[in-house]
Amino acid sequence: xxRSLLDSALSRETEQGLIVFRKAxxxxxxxxxxxxxxxxxxKLNKALVGxxxxxxxxxxxxxxxxxxxxxxxxxx
Numbered sequence: 001x002x003r004s005l006l007d008s009a010l011s012r013e014t015e016q017g018l019i020v021f022r023k024a025x026x027x028x029x030x031x032x033x034x035x036x037x038x039x040x041x042x043k044l045n046k047a048l049v050g051x052x053x054x055x056x057x058x059x060x061x062x063x064x065x066x067x068x069x070x071x072x073x074x075x076x
Contacts, residue, residue: 001064001067001068002021002024002025002028002044002064002068003021003025004061004064005017005021005061005064005065006018006021006022006025008058008060008061009021009061012058013038014056016056017047017048017051017052017055017056020044020047020048020051024043024044024047025038027040028040028041038072038075041068041071043073044068045065045068045069045072046071048065048068052065
């Protein structure tokens with residue numbers, strides 16, 4: 001979903017979220033445990049709150065954001 005957010009932002013030619021999405025993907029690739037993965041996801045979700053509040057998400061992007069939140073809440 002993070003990759004989809006990055007790809008969507010690139011296709012819309014917006015700078016919004018690019019740094020956050022790229023860093024999150026890098027950290028997810030480096031994560032060696034579920035705890036590390038969930039930590040990255042928590043940080044990503046906090047950043048997404050800011051993007052939602054001060055930026056623009058398409059309805060499709062918002063769906064991915066909701067899925068990311070659901071994953072964090074479930075702890076999976």
